[in-house]
Amino acid sequence: MNLKQALLDNQSVCLGLSATTWEEAVKLAVLPLIASQAVEEQYYDAIIESTNEYGPYYILMPGMAMPHARPEAGVNKDAFSLITLKEPVTFSDGKEVSVLIALAATSSKIHTSVAIPQIIALLELENSIARLLACQSAQDVYDLIDESKDSPYLEGLNLEE
Amino acid sequence: MLKVLAACGNGMGSSMVVKMKVEMALRKMGVSDFKTDSCSIAEAKGMASQYDVVIASKHLISELQGRTQGHLVGLDNLMDDKEISEKLSEVLHV
Numbered sequence: 175m176n177l178k179q180a181l182l183d184n185q186s187v188c189l190g191l192s193a194t195t196w197e198e199a200v201k202l203a204v205l206p207l208i209a210s211q212a213v214e215e216q217y218y219d220a221i222i223e224s225t226n227e228y229g230p231y232y233i234l235m236p237g238m239a240m241p242h243a244r245p246e247a248g249v250n251k252d253a254f255s256l257i258t259l260k261e262p263v264t265f266s267d268g269k270e271v272s273v274l275i276a277l278a279a280t281s282s283k284i285h286t287s288v289a290i291p292q293i294i295a296l297l298e299l300e301n302s303i304a305r306l307l308a309c310q311s312a313q314d315v316y317d318l319i320d321e322s323k324d325s326p327y328l329e330g331l332n333l334e335e
Numbered sequence: 336m337l338k339v340l341a342a343c344g345n346g347m348g349s350s351m352v353v354k355m356k357v358e359m360a361l362r363k364m365g366v367s368d369f370k371t372d373s374c375s376i377a378e379a380k381g382m383a384s385q386y387d388v389v390i391a392s393k394h395l396i397s398e399l400q401g402r403t404q405g406h407l408v409g410l411d412n413l414m415d416d417k418e419i420s421e422k423l424s425e426v427l428h429v
Contacts, residue, residue: 228344228376229394234352235414242348244375267394279347290351297414327355 175252176333177292178319184210186255186276187312196230196271197222199263200241203255203276212253213278220247230265237262237270237303240293242277249278254289256315258307273306288331295325337361337369337427340386342395346375353390353413360420364429388426390419 181187186206193199204218220243225232232240255276262270275293296302299322309315323333339357343350350373361369374382376395383389383403391399396409406426412418423429 224344228398229392231344231392231394232349233392233413234349235412240348240352242345244345245347277348281347290348291355294352294355294414326359 175254175289177254177289177296178316180252180254180289181256181312181315184212184253184255186210186253187315188255188257189309189311189315190260191257192260193263196225196263196265199239199257199259199271199274200225200276202259203241203257203274206255206257207253207276207278210253212249212251214248214250217243217248217278220244225266229267230269233265233267233269233271235297235303238273238275238297239265239271240275240277242279245278245280249280251278252280252289253278254293256306258309273303288333291325291327291331292319292322292333294327295322298322298325298327337366337388338386339369339371339388339390340379340382341371341373342376342379342389342391342399343373344376344395346373346378349392349413350374353410353419356414356416356419357390357423360416360423364420364424364427366427366429388423390422 191202207213221241257274259272262272341350341353354371354373387405390408393409408422
């Protein structure tokens with residue numbers, strides 16, 4: 175699964191949204207995947223339950239979270255969304271987040287491996303969070319993904335798969 | 336061979352990120368004989384004893400106390416190469 179293709183297929187880039195709680199922010203990130211039928215509504219509930227049990231283990235770096243739950247929690251196909259918030263929300267551990275990339279995976283098998291390295295490559299760009307927050311359109315996001323294609327995390331990978 | 340297990344809540348998101356970050360850090364530290372795996376925290380409870388190092392978010396690592404004779408490494412920032420390298424160096428004495 176290719177990150178850009180997944181975002182295109184699910185029409186799941188939504189920018190400049192508003193949320194007052196982390197639960198609301200997670201909901202906003204999952205909504206495009208419910209709309210595209212990549213996930214069922216219960217997938218959102220599974221993420222909330224998992225977060226309440228384990229804490230927000232999916233905050234990858236300052237400003238950014240990658241909410242996800244188990245495939246059996248209502249995933250129909252591998253998919254991603256990417257949303258940005260006008261104002262950050264605070265998670266239960268006190269960390270502030272303005273960028274969320276929701277992940278839905280049907281399994282942990284190798285075919286999901288291209289998109290995860292692509293997310294790392296995207297986030298490794300200089301000032302990646304600020305630049306994502308400055309994006310005005312989905313195309314701006316796609317351009318950033320293209321810009322990260324020479325990352326060492328993508329070495330040897332077929333980005334078209 | 337050094338065996339490292341990366342765990343997250345569900346085994347197919349942040350644990351894969353940590354796994355890739357650990358691989359990159361180990362190579363830069365000059366470690367070449369290693370094997371890395373990723374899984375959920377529930378799976379890790381049953382597997383941790385087979386690994387030299389288990390690494391996860393700080394939120395999760397306490398779930399694995401007492402499950403392994405190996406080292407437990409808890410991360411604050413899963414994308415921070417410096418944090419990952421420093422914490423791996425501490426337990427591996429590289």
